[in-house]
Amino acid sequence: MDGRHVIVASNRGPVSFERDDAGRVVARRGAGGLVTALTGALSATGGRWIAAAMSEEDRRLAGTGPVEVEGPAGSGSYRVRFLALEPRAYEAYYQGISNRVLWFLNHYLWDTARLPSFDAGTAGAWLAYRQVNESFAATLAEEPGGAGGGWGGTHAYLVQDYHLALAPAALRRLRPDARIAHFWHTPFAGPDYLAILPRELREELLAGTLGADVVGFQAPGWARQFLAACRLLPGASVDARRRRVRFGGREVSVGVYPVGVDTAGLDALAASEEAAAAGRALEAWLGDRRLVLRADRTELSKNVLRGFLAFEALLANRPDLRGRVAMLAMLNPSRLDLPEYRAYLDDCLAAAARVDERFGEGPDDPVRVVIADDYPATLAAHARYDVLLVNPTFDGMNLVAKEGPWLNRRDGALVLSENAGAFSELGRHAVRVSPFDVEGTAAAMAAALDMPVAERRRRLRGLRRAVLASPPERWVRRQLGDLDAANAAR
Amino acid sequence: MDGRHVIVASNRGPVSFERDDAGRVVARRGAGGLVTALTGALSATGGRWIAAAMSEEDRRLAGTGPVEVEGPAGSGSYRVRFLALEPRAYEAYYQGISNRVLWFLNHYLWDTARLPSFDAGTAGAWLAYRQVNESFAATLAEEPGGAGGGWGGTHAYLVQDYHLALAPAALRRLRPDARIAHFWHTPFAGPDYLAILPRELREELLAGTLGADVVGFQAPGWARQFLAACRLLPGASVDARRRRVRFGGREVSVGVYPVGVDTAGLDALAASEEAAAAGRALEAWLGDRRLVLRADRTELSKNVLRGFLAFEALLANRPDLRGRVAMLAMLNPSRLDLPEYRAYLDDCLAAAARVDERFGEGPDDPVRVVIADDYPATLAAHARYDVLLVNPTFDGMNLVAKEGPWLNRRDGALVLSENAGAFSELGRHAVRVSPFDVEGTAAAMAAALDMPVAERRRRLRGLRRAVLASPPERWVRRQLGDLDAANAAR
Numbered sequence: 001m002d003g004r005h006v007i008v009a010s011n012r013g014p015v016s017f018e019r020d021d022a023g024r025v026v027a028r029r030g031a032g033g034l035v036t037a038l039t040g041a042l043s044a045t046g047g048r049w050i051a052a053a054m055s056e057e058d059r060r061l062a063g064t065g066p067v068e069v070e071g072p073a074g075s076g077s078y079r080v081r082f083l084a085l086e087p088r089a090y091e092a093y094y095q096g097i098s099n100r101v102l103w104f105l106n107h108y109l110w111d112t113a114r115l116p117s118f119d120a121g122t123a124g125a126w127l128a129y130r131q132v133n134e135s136f137a138a139t140l141a142e143e144p145g146g147a148g149g150g151w152g153g154t155h156a157y158l159v160q161d162y163h164l165a166l167a168p169a170a171l172r173r174l175r176p177d178a179r180i181a182h183f184w185h186t187p188f189a190g191p192d193y194l195a196i197l198p199r200e201l202r203e204e205l206l207a208g209t210l211g212a213d214v215v216g217f218q219a220p221g222w223a224r225q226f227l228a229a230c231r232l233l234p235g236a237s238v239d240a241r242r243r244r245v246r247f248g249g250r251e252v253s254v255g256v257y258p259v260g261v262d263t264a265g266l267d268a269l270a271a272s273e274e275a276a277a278a279g280r281a282l283e284a285w286l287g288d289r290r291l292v293l294r295a296d297r298t299e300l301s302k303n304v305l306r307g308f309l310a311f312e313a314l315l316a317n318r319p320d321l322r323g324r325v326a327m328l329a330m331l332n333p334s335r336l337d338l339p340e341y342r343a344y345l346d347d348c349l350a351a352a353a354r355v356d357e358r359f360g361e362g363p364d365d366p367v368r369v370v371i372a373d374d375y376p377a378t379l380a381a382h383a384r385y386d387v388l389l390v391n392p393t394f395d396g397m398n399l400v401a402k403e404g405p406w407l408n409r410r411d412g413a414l415v416l417s418e419n420a421g422a423f424s425e426l427g428r429h430a431v432r433v434s435p436f437d438v439e440g441t442a443a444a445m446a447a448a449l450d451m452p453v454a455e456r457r458r459r460l461r462g463l464r465r466a467v468l469a470s471p472p473e474r475w476v477r478r479q480l481g482d483l484d485a486a487n488a489a490r
Numbered sequence: 491m492d493g494r495h496v497i498v499a500s501n502r503g504p505v506s507f508e509r510d511d512a513g514r515v516v517a518r519r520g521a522g523g524l525v526t527a528l529t530g531a532l533s534a535t536g537g538r539w540i541a542a543a544m545s546e547e548d549r550r551l552a553g554t555g556p557v558e559v560e561g562p563a564g565s566g567s568y569r570v571r572f573l574a575l576e577p578r579a580y581e582a583y584y585q586g587i588s589n590r591v592l593w594f595l596n597h598y599l600w601d602t603a604r605l606p607s608f609d610a611g612t613a614g615a616w617l618a619y620r621q622v623n624e625s626f627a628a629t630l631a632e633e634p635g636g637a638g639g640g641w642g643g644t645h646a647y648l649v650q651d652y653h654l655a656l657a658p659a660a661l662r663r664l665r666p667d668a669r670i671a672h673f674w675h676t677p678f679a680g681p682d683y684l685a686i687l688p689r690e691l692r693e694e695l696l697a698g699t700l701g702a703d704v705v706g707f708q709a710p711g712w713a714r715q716f717l718a719a720c721r722l723l724p725g726a727s728v729d730a731r732r733r734r735v736r737f738g739g740r741e742v743s744v745g746v747y748p749v750g751v752d753t754a755g756l757d758a759l760a761a762s763e764e765a766a767a768a769g770r771a772l773e774a775w776l777g778d779r780r781l782v783l784r785a786d787r788t789e790l791s792k793n794v795l796r797g798f799l800a801f802e803a804l805l806a807n808r809p810d811l812r813g814r815v816a817m818l819a820m821l822n823p824s825r826l827d828l829p830e831y832r833a834y835l836d837d838c839l840a841a842a843a844r845v846d847e848r849f850g851e852g853p854d855d856p857v858r859v860v861i862a863d864d865y866p867a868t869l870a871a872h873a874r875y876d877v878l879l880v881n882p883t884f885d886g887m888n889l890v891a892k893e894g895p896w897l898n899r900r901d902g903a904l905v906l907s908e909n910a911g912a913f914s915e916l917g918r919h920a921v922r923v924s925p926f927d928v929e930g931t932a933a934a935m936a937a938a939l940d941m942p943v944a945e946r947r948r949r950l951r952g953l954r955r956a957v958l959a960s961p962p963e964r965w966v967r968r969q970l971g972d973l974d975a976a977n978a979a980r
Binding site for chain 1: 597598599600601602603604606607608609610612613661679680681683685686687688689715790791793795797799803830834837883884909924926927929930953
């Protein structure tokens, strides 16, 4: 990395601080391959991570300057700088625009007869969204040496996700020579759906992300849709074959960088005593039944409801499977402060209860739903499943589809939505489903359960190879390499 | 038309028969430019119209052969042949697939967290849809001389709309040399949204319409999205620039044929005593207030709800307009047997009531909602409006946007959704809105009300010229011409 700093920006940082009962400052670290890879890269280069303050303690630290944090084992340390944002502006930026507009947009979630409805409240929230993005950009521009540093061209900015879609262009205005990559962890809507956004908003959104030198996506389909959507932006010229967009006198490169999982970290967690205990509890419930597993956040796009409907159809279509297969849904609570999410979870639970009522016999219900943030139990379930159901309506990547096969010890099969970004890497080893096709999903689960063990084993090996081929470090390294190439071409 | 027969196929025919109280058979004729143009073309060529039987009397007539019907004044007569379809199959084809799947698909209406949900019921309905389409095709193939006629190449089949998307390919199998045009009156979803349909369904749908020689749309945008969607079909090769699709060894031409209105017929209806009486009643309610009008079916895609929200925002933003402008919504009941439609209408009425409560003073409420099939009153309102609001979320064409300006006598302005097919013909004379932008729609209504009369008059003239440029006869003539060209190229 040529002694160059890497500077990451994201809404939520890799760490957040709190005070425990004794008044001591305690760090709560984020987990997952991405955090490990990015903090590893930061530690290697002496880089920084800019994130919104999440806690009171983060806010206090925002006033005292960057915080030194230890990176992954042996990699040294890096610095986190918190932004203390005005709470009402943060709420409008985070819930009003990021979660309720941009998330819904890029996951095709709008019930268009009613939503979206851009009113005066949305217009105000958009101003807040722009303002928060500009605050991030200003902080990025002044890190670490102040405005007069003139070092913009020697650093690599890695701006994360839909929360910060306007930050690349805002940073570009402050630092014309900066090297900026912007990565979308979500899908990206096609041009017809993106056009639901009023013109000024969609144009500002596209121009915002095109402030970067490199715009990255999880899967080729999202990059393709982004390129097609860029044709909506006056003044942009798109070369879909070369994945380039010319806009504002600059050339932007569009790339595909699939996020991977930290297999060593997963193995360590799966070997924990908590995971082992959870595994024993799972066996006790399951008995000699086979297991269909799903593990998701309680997120509209994860398609939990149709999953239960498909399991119901499976038991209805295949009497021989009744009492011989069970479904476990590990649901990690998410966004339950939004009314759409609460109503959806209620519908999911009602569907699960109906399956139990219709097909349950004795104490062992065919469906178990666990609503909890219980990672050890999820890891244990991954080791044990016979079928892993990953059926999102739309999903940028879906890491469960990678973590499950990595941990599985039963030659379990993966039933995978064609609309998960992971499908482009894993699809040929999975049983493909259209997520809207309940009957097709039931048939896919039946096919997975009926599959000869030799084929399941062969497919599981293929899945593991695909997971290994995409380590998190590669995600960082390839983006930095493409930033260098873009800079060299300039 | 070279002595060639024109044969039209559509779900609903241009006429339906009933018995009155005295037991006499009475014809109920459809109205509108399209029926006039098509029946005129049929009368001129001695052609036929094939449609599903709607009434008991239609069913009886289906058994006795084609019915001779008088065409538009002076054009002679044509024949209607009714298909008596098995009621349960018809219901599955009409509601199960046409209205609940294909209509929702092509108007982006799905609340994707819950709908569509393709289950065993949908699979059965799809079989019925295919079967009804094949029945139409078989009837088309045997008209008029029986299977041995060998005249397929000398006739022009004009197959209508999303109900009959599989009929072109089914007819092609029976009559390889037939000249077939298939026209989509709806929008056509882009490839990302079309991909919500499970693969087999979307491929059968695309291959079905590609059985035609000419596939027609109301507006360039829908043709473009159809061409992009055809890339999802294995074996199809798309030339977007020339608007051609090669599939199954044949070349299919994709055309844009905007449906027009019968201006002479409209004038005659608007001159009726019923319309005059309705006009007087409207004036009595309105007084000297200015009028914002909308006239729509109670259809989810017409965006009635956001229209009321926008009118509320208008009165909230502009106190000077309170008491000086009123909104009339003429809502023609449609599909209220579907629960989504009933719930939506309830929401619309609640929003209208809220505006009245918030801004009403005295007996003259600012909003009046008329739920009725009252065409004379609608015509009278068109003559009187100051602003016509046409804000569908998505609409194949929208003929209200053409009928209103044609009839208006007040230099009224048109506020038009960028997602109505009519926008491509009328947009430059209208005030453009994004249908999802409530605040923007309020601003557009304000701009329309504030516009100097000279500009409104100039724009209205432009709208009328555009309406005159697209007479219904032209819609038929151009399709027949393109069918000839396609046949000559073959």
